[in-house]
Structures are given as C-alpha cells and as structure tokens.
Amino acid sequence: MNKQKHSMQPIPSHDEAVRQDFVTDFRAFLTDEIYPKITPYYQSKIEPDFIKEHGRKPEDKKEVQNVMLQDSAYQSWSFLQRISQQMMFTSVIDTVERTLDELIKKTKKYSELGSLELDQTIQIPRYLTAYDIHQQPGGYHTENTENDISAGVVYDISLPIYSGDAMGDENDLLAQATINFIKNNIKTVPKKILDMGCYIGNSTLPFAKAFPESEVYGIDVAAPGLRYAHARANALDASVHFSQQNAESMSFESNTFDIVTSCLFLHETSHAAIPKIINECARVLKPGGWMIHMDVYPFQRNVVEPLYDFLKDWEVINNNEDFSGALREMDLQGIFEEAGFSEETIEFTSAEASSETNKGYTGDFYLKLPVYVAQKMA
C-alpha cells in the first residue's frame, strides 16, 4: 500500500513506513481494545467508590474528572493515548526532515494553478503560539528554514494515522460532508467561496472540485501551511487562491462571498476571537449568503451523562485543544444574531459524509459532524 497519495507528499523509507504503521496499530489497539473497558470499569469500581463516600453519584464532568485523574488504570490509558499522538508526530517528522529540501524545491514546479499571497507582517495569534495544538511540535506556524513547508507536510501525512485512514486519500472526508450539506439544504450554486483557517487546504480543495464554476479562496495565518497548500492543490490539479490573513480581520471587500465556511477551525481560536470572526463572516458575505462552520460535537444536549461529558473532553485536557471545551459553553446563537444573521436561519445541526469503506478507529465520529449554519440577512 503506497503511503504517498500525491506528488507533494514524501515517500517514507522502509523503516519509517513500518514505524508509522506501528503507531496506526497502537492507536487502533488503544481505541478498540482498551477504551471500551473504561465505561464498565467506571461503573463497577469508580462510581460505587464515589457513592460509598458521598452517598450519591457524581453530578458533573468535573466530579468525574476529580476521581478519574487519581485512578492509575484510567490514567495509564490516557497517558498511552497522549503519547500515541507524540509518537505519530515523531515518526512522520523523520520522513519530512529527510526529504524537506527536495519538497521545498518541488513547490516551485507546483505553482501554476490558483495563487499564493503571503504577508510577512502578520501577527500569529496567541492562541496558536501559547501551546502547540494537537501536540504537533512547533505548531502550525513555526518556520524552520527558508520557504518552509514542513509543518504543513507533517500535518498532511499524520492525518491518516490520526484518523485510522478515515479521511480518504485526499484527507477530505469532512469537507465532503459540508458539501453534501450545501447541496442538499442550501441548494445554491456559489460563485465565490471562502474557507477560513484552511491550513493545508485539504478541506478547501473539495469545494473547487465540487463547484468547478466557482472561485475558491482559503485563508490562514500560518505560512508553512499555506505554501504547502498551494503546492498540494497544484499536485492535485485544483485551483484555489490562498492568502495569509487572520480571520478576525480580513482584507476582502464587504459583500464578496456566497459561502463562508470553515472546518475544525473555530475551536482552535479563543473567546475574544469568536465574535470578531463571526462579524467578519457577516461582513464579507453577500446579502443572503450562507455561513457554515463544521466544528466540535454538539454542545447543548438535554441528556447529561457526566462520564460521557468527561470522556468527550479528553482532547481538551490531554491533546492541547484548550479552547474546544469552552467553545461548547459559548452563546453562539447570540453571537450569530448580533453579527447580522437571520435568527430563523441559524441552526446547529449535523452534516453527513458518505464513507465507501468502513475505516477509522471510531466510524461514527467521522460520518456525522456538527455544523453551525446561518444566512446573512438579504
């Protein structure tokens, strides 16, 4: 099975490839063999101990967390899950480091379609520099050499390991779900589409392919991702206009786009950034245009199961996704209305991807994804 899915990806050596395969199998083992033991373990040991001491069940995820973080059996799984992510990155970084010179040279060849505009004066927001999101060493933005693309390459080739090969050859399963949603529910043929926080463009390219008549734009603050995104788009024969911009304050003119979208972007920003980003979405959309963000799991549920809530927050605590938990608590409805989206069009629903093969460690998560949708007032 060839690991190189397009010509901007490096080819791992024999040992690098099997080292990466080990991480895939390690993550599968943790998810399939160990993780399912946690709920029964909690029900038969942790919860009864808690009841003995307090005379009642834990009330919320905080109380569950207090006992679980003291439990060495749970913490062993949690630690293994955390280091599987670290091992994923170290095993792909070997390949990227070894091949980086050649890959950077290749970007010159893959530059004809679309465009790339970088802005050296851009400030990387603190929410991206305070810690490395997903534990990717150096984060999204770090430049290790001239014209660096390494962080983008690392991201691209670790996604199949992260997801258990659930994202498809072009890592585009999530965007396909958004596109399905647009085709089934919004039924507009957009002329101009903007993808915010596009990074390597894996969720941007599908728009260019699904709507060949539209102009597709992608913005991000991280140059290594954008340089790679442009070359990658060319390697995959797609035309996208990438530019280095902060979604909190963009240079696009008002009333420009028919659709503004993002994919797993909002939860990597901050409390202060969210209203600014949503205001910008409203500004750059044409009247009657649609905003559609795919992001973290549903956040307003009626059924509260403290253990479920605690486990769902695993990435927040253990995988440097600090803001994703807090996003769920925000009044997005209010922020959307404030920004000028029609109240009756605001919807927190889900988009479905169709996976031809049953891949991935946890299929459900990747096949039904939360989307936040709203239409700008006409």
Place this chain on the structure above:
Amino acid sequence: MAKKITLPRVAKGKNLIYLDDNSVDNILAMVMTLTQEISVLTDRLDTIENLMAKKGQINIDDINSFEPDNELQEKRSERRKILLKRVLLPIEKALDSK
C-alpha cells in the same frame, strides 16, 4: 553543502503528570518507543524473509524499496496487535472490571 535542517520533535504545552510522577510517565513512554522499535525490526526481518523466499538473493535496495501487499499488511497488523497485547497486559488487566 547546505546546513541540514532539523525539525522540532517536542510540542510546547502544559507538563501533565499521569502516573506517580514524571519519571514513571517517562519510563512508560520509553517502553512504548522500544516496543515500536521491536516492531520496526520485526517488520524489517519479515521483509527480508519474504524477499528471500521469493528471490533467493537480495540486496539492500530490495529491502528498502519493498512494499508489502494488503495481505502482508494485515498479517503485520495482526502481529503488532499481539505484541501490543503482551506489552500492555498489565494495563488492560487493571481496567478489567470484576
């Protein structure tokens, strides 16, 4: 010659402690990396065995360019799972509910 580029290998973030202290966490991390290297060695040996069975005589390029087919991939995955099961037995056992 251009200076060799080195990429960072450690992520910036909170220093979390999971087990008794940092040193216990570090030992478990090292055990898993060693397990990974055992797996790499076993796969390399498996590559050599497969090539030998087919060709009789091989060179280093044959090994480095070898790509397992799907059937062999699955066999290797199965074997890695058995390796992981052995190494992680104490942890699995601790989570088994009575």
